[in-house]
Amino acid sequence: MHEVAPVPDDSELARRIVAAGTHHDATAEAELCRRFAPRIRLYGLRHLRSDAAAADLVQDVLLMTLQKLRAGAVRELDKLASFILGTCRQTVIDGRRSGGRRERLLDTFSPSFDIASEDSDTALDSGRLESCLQHLPERERSVLVMTFYDDRPADEVGTALGLTPGNVRVIRHRGIERLRRCVEEQTS
């Protein structure tokens, strides 16, 4: 019987990358990219509201993180997630985009990015989702459509539909949970 290797935690991954230095621990770097790429992408979508800009952010932040780790320039290896989040925030604030620099870095780090660039945000079965949407109560469908078409907050949706923001949040929450259950039931 094979023993399953324990999954390294964030700090262990960071230590392996630092220890390898210029020799590169490709496995650890790939795991770091696999683990954090979806989170960086979510951060980018939340703050930049653009798929393309979020994809750029994923590359920029992972490049900087690996570069700093390889150079031994990350001080608190036990707080890797905080370091990467801080890098996300600073990158968005700076809005820095240097094409030439990115190309050079991408050449250096390309093996890790083969994994990070995989689409981890697997799309739902559209037919199943549409069927579930059609079976929602009318209010829930109206609120979910008007919310998620372009990510509008409860007060805006409420104004348009004659509902209070609190009422919209309740309807929205019920709708999301009902839709999630429906999609999961049909999947299983």
Add this chain to the structure above:
Amino acid sequence: MSAFTCSSNADLAAYWLGELDATDAADIETHVFGCDHCSGRLQNLVRLGAGIRQATVAGALHAVLSPDFVRRMQDDGLRVREYRLQPGTSVACTIAPDDDLVVSHLQAALADVERLDLVFEDPDAGTQLRMQDLAFDRAADGVVLASNTRYLRQLDTATRRVRLLAVQEGGDRELGTYTFNHSRYGA
């Protein structure tokens, strides 16, 4: 709000939609970024939202919307075919190959309505579908109904009727009947 506490689904939605103040949003963001479980749940929410958006753009559902929402979709470049009907009137209608959405503005006096239902009738088949408890703005002069474009595209020549009903003690009160005489585009 503790940075070490997993967020509820409702809080994750509020964070995603920008409803929280800066401190609460930063707390949730910090926690989610370091938490596999919560980042996975947020990703599922975002995926669900993207699916809803795609279904909306594809015209793959019927729903009551608002006039402002329809305008936003038009501003985004979607081709929206619109019909405007007073109570008791009919319209000749269709769907063109390049239409993304078809919406009907059903005029009605809603000021004193507590609950609004919509009944969709197929007079030929003698069937009806009742959409219960619509979201509507009493200050508006009617409701906007988006039709499922896949359903419309497979219709040949057909008549469909929509009735708006105020649901109240003592029975339903009809606010209007709207008749759609549909034909295939170009026919």
